[in-house]
Structures are given as C-alpha cells and as structure tokens.
Amino acid sequence: MMRSQQEIINSLPSHLRPFCALQDYQNYTARDQAVWRFLLRQLRDNLSHSAHPTYLEGLERTGINLEAIPRIEDMNARLSAIGWRAVVVDGFVPPAIFMEFQAHRVLVIAVDMRTIEHMLYTPAPDIVHESAGHAPFIVDVDYAEFLQRFGELGMHAIASKDDMAVYEAIRWLSIIKEAPSSSQTQIQQAQAQLQTAIDANTNPSEASLLSRLHWWTVEYGLVGSVDDYSIFGAGLLSSLGESKHCLDDKAVKKRPLTVDAINASYDITTQQPQLFVTKNCRHLSQVLEEFGRQMCVNQGGAASLEKAIDAETVNTAVSNCGIEISGQFSRVVTDAVGNVTYLNTAGPTQLAYQGRQLKDHGPDFHQAGFGSPIGRLQSMERCLSSYTVDELKAHGIEIDQPVRLEFLSGITVSGVLTHIHRQQQKNLLLTFEQCTVTGAGGELLFQPEWGVFDMAVGDSITSVYGGSADQDLYPLYSAPSQSASVSVDYDEQTKALFELYQQVRNLREQPSLQAEQPSLQAEQIRALAERYFELTSAEWLLCFELLEIAVKASVDESLLNTLRERLVQLRDSGNEEQRILIEYGLQR
Numbered sequence: 001m002m003r004s005q006q007e008i009i010n011s012l013p014s015h016l017r018p019f020c021a022l023q024d025y026q027n028y029t030a031r032d033q034a035v036w037r038f039l040l041r042q043l044r045d046n047l048s049h050s051a052h053p054t055y056l057e058g059l060e061r062t063g064i065n066l067e068a069i070p071r072i073e074d075m076n077a078r079l080s081a082i083g084w085r086a087v088v089v090d091g092f093v094p095p096a097i098f099m100e101f102q103a104h105r106v107l108v109i110a111v112d113m114r115t116i117e118h119m120l121y122t123p124a125p126d127i128v129h130e131s132a133g134h135a136p137f138i139v140d141v142d143y144a145e146f147l148q149r150f151g152e153l154g155m156h157a158i159a160s161k162d163d164m165a166v167y168e169a170i171r172w173l174s175i176i177k178e179a180p181s182s183s184q185t186q187i188q189q190a191q192a193q194l195q196t197a198i199d200a201n202t203n204p205s206e207a208s209l210l211s212r213l214h215w216w217t218v219e220y221g222l223v224g225s226v227d228d229y230s231i232f233g234a235g236l237l238s239s240l241g242e243s244k245h246c247l248d249d250k251a252v253k254k255r256p257l258t259v260d261a262i263n264a265s266y267d268i269t270t271q272q273p274q275l276f277v278t279k280n281c282r283h284l285s286q287v288l289e290e291f292g293r294q295m296c297v298n299q300g301g302a303a304s305l306e307k308a309i310d311a312e313t314v315n316t317a318v319s320n321c322g323i324e325i326s327g328q329f330s331r332v333v334t335d336a337v338g339n340v341t342y343l344n345t346a347g348p349t350q351l352a353y354q355g356r357q358l359k360d361h362g363p364d365f366h367q368a369g370f371g372s373p374i375g376r377l378q379s380m381e382r383c384l385s386s387y388t389v390d391e392l393k394a395h396g397i398e399i400d401q402p403v404r405l406e407f408l409s410g411i412t413v414s415g416v417l418t419h420i421h422r423q424q425q426k427n428l429l430l431t432f433e434q435c436t437v438t439g440a441g442g443e444l445l446f447q448p449e450w451g452v453f454d455m456a457v458g459d460s461i462t463s464v465y466g467g468s469a470d471q472d473l474y475p476l477y478s479a480p481s482q483s484a485s486v487s488v489d490y491d492e493q494t495k496a497l498f499e500l501y502q503q504v505r506n507l508r509e510q511p512s513l514q515a516e517q518p519s520l521q522a523e524q525i526r527a528l529a530e531r532y533f534e535l536t537s538a539e540w541l542l543c544f545e546l547l548e549i550a551v552k553a554s555v556d557e558s559l560l561n562t563l564r565e566r567l568v569q570l571r572d573s574g575n576e577e578q579r580i581l582i583e584y585g586l587q588r
Helices: 005-010 030-050 054-061 072-082 095-103 127-134 141-154 161-178 184-200 206-219 240-245 259-263 281-292 301-311 389-394 492-508 521-535 540-552 557-573 576-587
Strands: 085-089 106-110 222-224 229-231 253-256 274-278 315-319 323-334 340-353 369-373 401-406 412-423 426-438 444-446 453-456 461-466
Touching: 005 072, 005 085, 030 054, 030 127, 030 229, 030 240, 030 492, 030 540, 030 576, 054 072, 072 085, 072 106, 095 106, 095 141, 095 206, 106 127, 141 206, 141 281, 161 184, 206 259, 206 274, 206 281, 240 576, 259 281, 274 281, 301 315, 301 323, 301 340, 301 461, 323 369, 369 444, 369 453, 412 453, 492 521, 492 540, 521 540, 521 557, 540 557, 540 576, 557 576
Parallel strands: 085 106, 222 274, 253 274
Antiparallel strands: 222 229, 315 323, 315 461, 323 340, 340 369, 401 412, 412 426, 426 444, 426 453
16 A cells, blocks of 8 residues: 555654655656656666666666656655655755664655756755665665665764764755855855865764765765676766766776775765775675774773764763663763773763653753763672662662662762662662762762762663664754755746646657657647747757657658757857766767
8 A cells, every 4th residue: 555755754753754855746847857857868878787787677666767756655655565665855864864764764865856957966965866876776685784784873873063064064055056046155155164164074973984984885886896897876876977987997996895995085076086896785784894893882981982072962871781871971980991980971961771761861851961970889799780679678779768889990879869760670770869979089079969869870881872862852953944945936938948848748758659650749849849949049958858759750850950950059058067968968
C-alpha cells in the first residue's frame, strides 16, 4: 500500500520531523521538467559504460525515470520493497541530522530542482543529486548496509562549534546564490562569510574527518582498481562535467581507498584533483569501521571527554552502567594513570538511560550545569550500580540517612541520601541534600548551599558521542529559519515561455510521436517553433526540445537546420556553462 508523505514523516522520531518538507509536484514548472529530462538523458549516455552496472538498474528499481522529476510517493512505493523510505527536505540540513535520517534507512531528497542557470553545478542540494545520485545504489544490499552504518557513526560523531559555523555559512550562501533578487554584493558577502568560517576551522573535528570519508566514498567514490574502475559516488553520478572529467587519469589521480582518505580535504566549488577507489562494498565497510573504532563513541575515557570540551558543543558521556550525561562539557579531572575521576558540564544538561531522559532530569532542571564523581568506591568490590537495595544498606547506603561515599580517587561525597533512581535493576543516580563533595586535594566541588546534588553512578566513561541522548526532549537543532526554496513571481513573458515548454512536452508524449510516425504534428511543431522565435532568443533548452521532436516527427530539413543554427549561435554567444550544455546536446 502506498503511504502518503505525511504518513512517512509521522513515522519518524519527533525531532526529525521539523526538517521534513512536503513535495508539491505542481510547483515544478515545465522548464524544470525539461532541465531534469536533459540532464538525466545526458547522464544516462555518459554513465552507460563508466558507472557501475548497478546504477541503471537502481534508477528503475527506485522509481526514477528519465522523462519526469520523480514523485516522492512513487519513490517510497519502490523503496519500501528494499526496506528504505524517502522524505523531502528544503535545502541543507545539519550534518548530524542528515546522518540520523540515513541511520533510520531514510533517504533525504532535496525538494528543489536546479535552475537552468545552474544545470552543471548547483550551490544547493537538489532533486537531481539526491534522487538520481544517491538512490540507485541502495538497491545493493551491501551498499545499503554500509550507508546505514555510516549514518549510525555520523550521527554520533563529535562536531565542533566551528563545524556549525561552516554549515550555517554554506546554507546561507546556497540560499543567496539561488535567489534571483540577490545582488552581486550580497553573494560576495556570503562567500566571504563562508571563507571566514572555513579559515577559522583549523582543527578538524571527528565529524569533519568523517565527512571527508563520506565525500571520498558516498559522494565521489570509484569502485574497482586504480587501473580499471567504475563510478558509484553520487556527486559524480549527478554531474555531467565531473562524470567525464573523473575518467581523465592524467588530470585526476586515482588512489586506493584506505582510512588515510580522512587526511585529504576537499573543495566543493572545483573539480576534484584526486579520487579514491574502493575494491567493493565490503571494502567500504571495512574502511569505515577502521575509522569508527577510533571514534569517541567507541573509545570513551578522558581523551574523548577532552575532545568534547574542545568542541564547545553539546555531547553525551556514557558511564559503564549506562547513564548518559548530555551537555557542553567544561571540565574533566583524572588520576595519575588517566582514569576519569570527575566531570562537569556548563549550561543545560540532560540525564538519560538508553536514549530516554530520566524523569525530572532534563535540561530545564539542570540549567546551570552538572558535575559528578566517576570511579570505584573504596569499600566496594564492584560497580555501585550493581548492588541491590539490601546490599547498599549493608554498606551504610540508605535513603533518608546520612551517607558518606569515599572514592578510590580520594573524592568524598557526604550528605543525606534522598533518592536512588533505579532502572533494570541498576542504580543509576543517587540524590543528596545537605551535600558536600570534596576532591582528593581538598578542593570543594559541591557545597550544601548550592542545593540538591545528583550523583551519576559509574566506574568509568565508556563512550562519548555527539549530540544529546534523548533528542526528542533535548533537541540541538531547530528547523532552519531561512527556507532554501525561493518563491519567484514570474512575469508574463516567462509564463508564456513555460506554456510553450508544456506544449512541446505534450506533443512529445503523444502516442504517434512516441512511435516515430510522421503525421500532422509536423505542422504543430512548425507553429511552436515560430512562437519560440517570437518569444525568446536565448532559451537554448527550449530550442533543443523543439529540435528533438522535430527530428522525431521527420519535419522538413529547413526547419531542422534553422533550429540547429540557433543552437550553434547560442552556443557560441553564451557563457561557458551554456556552451558545454549545448555541445552535449548537439553530440547526441
């Protein structure tokens, strides 16, 4: 059964839903459809021998055809058969959010169609790249599993404050560049703002390094060997220029894919001087796991907390008993051998277990931050979390009684125990009143006048990851306030142009033309061509569409020559992008 867009959105975690948009198919103009058709046909021709064979099969199986921009409902009907879904979004979404969609086996599709001015390269995500680039290869089970695993690691990567500044600058530049009303000064200011953000981001975060691996595999990957390879990266599959340029072994160096690819930075505004070649999907997964093993989510410990502190963003530390502390970490104290003995956050902090916020322990309650000792108690042989209530009493730990806890690190917690938060037979959190916490050297870490002291239980920090544990109750990203879609009020001449595009499309779809049978349509085509020459002298794509149906309908040679001559004139008088596109068309 076909599910509606809204039903798919409603099935997602609540913090992801604000990033979803709805595809209103009527918003695509007849020219948008012509842009899609031209690009997909040229890409099909370019990639028929250079892309991995899965590409053409994947287009069909994921509901993408060459003739029309895909409907998201049609894509979902096909994707459901392979365990995936798709949603549309408006422009860039935060990288961690994008990765979380992927972890849920949800393909993110940008709702916009690139404009005729940006057919070779668009500064914003668009439906060509997201659908025709990313969708085809998820029909391969091994690749789909790799993509999902990438999402799982990516959503847990620690991102820095500087990363977010770069993201915001990229999104703003993409909006400004696509807006017809933007002045050159505004575009230059946005470009300068992005460059400033990039220049300030001198110490690549975990998320930045993982994004490089994503770029050199998912976006710009080759598969095979350095001497015999095929294209599978979405950025190459959706770019007319790059899909050809990458085959030039003199201009583009090919390197075997290893985890060292994280050391190779990239520039999204230029063609790539190097590309990495993976042997197969299994190799992709191996390289990803090689990086993943070193990530803070899998390492934990003081070094991971230090990375979280340097990031100046909200991250989560997990103790060995499973309690999750989410906030902006500000301090970690260690003993002589590097074990974490105390940690602090600054600002709103959430306490959670297995991804669910503990009752009454959200960021509103812990607004001013959080601190807790970590480690083993002197008189206990195992982690405090594993003791039963009766065992705790035997150690002098009883509710409504004064309790003194002495840690091996020398930290002491002394106060009246008022509550023990237990879940799944574990002690996760001890709450004290009239509490004093002192460090090994006598440092005062907490004093009674500060209020209630909540102590997280755990011998060690086993994992540190980006973001909050329960994002539904502690969302880090709000849906962008600036829409990437640009609403355009077209003038009457442009509307007439779109109507002519539609008439050409209607004529092409008639059964007799589909069967390449000469008919009275030749007269209709001549009439459309006359209207074209009256309306505009610069819309090369419409001229190409007319030429294409004129050839199919066996129109007389004089009209064909007139249309070809106009295309040559537009090729020679236009900008470099227009010249390249017309040349592609004329070569077919």
